[in-house]
Amino acid sequence: MKVKIGLEIHVQLNTKSKLFCSCSTDYKKPNNKVCETCLGMPGSKPRLNQEAVIKALKLAIALNCEIQDKMIFSRKTYFYPDLSKNYQITQLEYPLAFKGVLKLKKKEIRIRRIQVEEDPAGLQHKSTCVLIDYNRSGIPLVEIVTDPDFESVEEVKEFIDKLTTILDYLGMHDPSNFTLRADVNVNLEGHPRVEIKNMTGTKNIEKALNFEIVRQKIILESNQMSMQQTMHYDAKTSSTIASRTKETEEDYGYIFDPDIPVIKLDKNLINEVKEKMPELPQQRIERFIKDYDMKEQDAYVITIEKATADVFEELSKEFDNDYLLKWMVGPLRKVLNYNNLKLVQTGMSKEHMLKLLKLMKEETLTPRTGEFVLRELVVKPDDPEKIMKKLGFEGVEKKELTKVIEEVLTNNKKAIEDYKHGEKKALQFLIGHVIRETKGQADAKEVAKLITKKIG
């Protein structure tokens, strides 16, 4: 049974000031970055932030959209405590762009439209009242609406990951302060559409979709009628729950916002922005494959985060590319994922990484001890040599190790004989000896390799 999914994604733009006023977008205490405009005080007027338009334009270009020649803001009127004016300034008939596309590994997802709008305030529900924080009121948002081209939750995840990477490359992504909210439409082909509103974060979106698809399948299999409805996702129970119909009956009564002049997006402006576009992820993947002779899969992995790709390019100038690449797509990625961190979120500098790599290459650190140092480096960045010493990995130099091995072999000729006669335990015995002699510093695998090489 085919599944059809469409997304409406809201991304906050990382401008310094809000969309329609000069309040800072960097807020700490509740209600401390608000003014008469984002509080909706009578007499205040909206003033459009140029940088928000430029950023939205860059995103639309990166998603291969048709940029319109003019953009008009509209008022979407409805009453809710998170709207400081009881209307949201958004776009209806004249959004920034139409008709884009984002390529996934196996298909293309069509982007229906991209629009700019303001974020409402933040709400905290209590039993007898609601607490409102207007810091978020007026933060610039870009809304990306796709066609219902997704056929699986995996595709949705791939899309969101790719979108996140594009935002990263456009300098519009701060992983420690990134919220992606989405409404999704999902239905089994031929059956009514269900809308799940207002989910935050990829994990919730995936969970909600998985739950909802199963729910719809069950209904169908038990020969019941499925309904077109609106739902929301309850993270506590990991399930989708029908919203009260009252909340969905609004007629938003759109008008063009008469406080905001029509914004002309002339060809010169668009070309200027296009020319200044940074390299996008796909372009970088292609460049890495060509210039570094990389396999596509490696190129893909290493370019997911812009910082990782940047570090690779810089370190590749002074370090063995293959070794570097292997380490970055292997241990580095593993440790970052384990800590749920992006490279930019660690305080690790490329000097740190370079030093660590050198220590490993010259075998002062083994792959095993190197990874221990990396784990520490990621959460508490410091000089890798210091960390090495702190963790007690003085390291065994290869020369010394070879000496110790020769000594042990010389003194344990019987064990060598036993091993040659098929006694595997004899090898373990020899390895154990070496490790004891090096006070636990030597790496077992490394030692095994060297011993077997020596004794054949």
Next chain:
Amino acid sequence: MNETLKEAKELDKKYDLLITINENEERGKPIVVKDNICTQGLRTTAGSKILNNYTPVFDATVISKLKKAGFYTLAKTAQDEFGFGTFSTNCAYKTPKNPNDVERSCGGSSGGTAGYIKASKLVSYGLGQSTGGSISCPAAFCGVVGLTPTYGLVSRYGLIDYANSFDKIGPITKTVKQSAEILNIISGFDGKDPTTISKPAEDYTQYCSKDVKGYKIGVMKQFFSKDVPEEIRKSLWDAIKKLENKGVKYEEINLPLQDYVVPVYYLLATAESSTNLAKYCGLRYGLTKDLEGHYNEFFSQVREEGLGKEAKRRVLLGTFIRMVGYRNAYYLKALKIRTKMIQEYKKIFKKFDALIGPTMPVLSPKFTEIEKLTPVQNYLMDASTIPPNLTGMPAMSIPVNKKGLPIGMQIIADHFQEGKLISLGSAYES
């Protein structure tokens, strides 16, 4: 207490012109300000109960500019709630009485300002605001000068919105020159209001002594119909003849699309105002109640209590025409007609320097007469003042009689041609 403050209290007692008096004895030149213009620290209600305890924390740009030029706000004047009205009878606080005849209306919605400027011996400067004619109408009924600037010439920052694409702040004064002085101070591009226009600054007072010889005037025929009282028509023609003696040439013209100005205006203005008034719901400022019950109930009750009948009527109307299914035929259609009107008027001003006609089709009506008007009859009263407000063009109303109830002459010019209004107005005055 200084003389100005004393007079303010007396005039208010006599004519119910003021909502809030600034009790601080300030220094400088006093100006009375319509109560929908935000004055920091001084209560601002827009004539509505829903803002009866609202004190702005910022000054409107026009107020800041006036302060820099040595003015201070003496008082906030009575007005129709949010500007909804032609007679200032929709004020939640008091209904201002015409100083020429206290049984009659001051006109609206800037009735309090116009009435004050007429009655005061000490204050000659006032600020009004116009959406569909709310500066011209009270100026005509009270017998003072009212200047409605081009849309975008004066910043609306700090003006409590009625209809954002129509609202303008303008001076109401005793003489044309005084209006020009105020215009000098309050006009100009303001970064806080992106609908204001960047243009080189002008000294509007220089137009006071400009020769009007050779000016071509279009006399707006439709406003001289037999329904209009004889004395209005006579006073206007006398005024036109006076201008003719100063070298002005005139020709009668028919205004295009005049049948449609009232519907188009009210459609667009109520559509916009119904969204502007959505914010008044008891949160963060204004009339409120205890936080009991669900938010929809809370909002509905606050608005039911705080909004007057005309405000409700306009909000309901504006909400209706924005609805899916009606929006195309009403709201979007009206926007398209507006374009056509502006194009037509631009053509007219290629031929004429200005248009002239009576500001209002009636003399200031009695309150008892106003009570009998239906909503539609009320709206049709604006037929003569709406055209320049719809097209964003500047207009001036200047009194043209000395005896009897005041009669106003309306002069309309093309965008940014306030100078012509001032020249003609001054020429008439002198």
Next chain:
Amino acid sequence: MEVNEETVRHIAKLARIKLDEKEVEQFKKDLSSILELFSKIENVETSDEFTIQPVESNNKLREDKVEESLSEEEIFKNTKHKEEEFFKGPKIK
């Protein structure tokens, strides 16, 4: 055009204005007659061009610069509905 009570109640709900039965009746009459007046606009021939502001502004957009926000005293000056640093509103659920 005729507007009925049902419509008036619906609009009143959208606009969050509580009306009693008398008011519903009154506004029904008012709106019907006003819309009657409005209906003539369908006779005007128009192109697709529409005007939002009557005078076109010629300005640049606002630079992305942070300016000082309001103080705590200023933002809460006009309301009593406050809890710690939050504004308080009526419950939603």
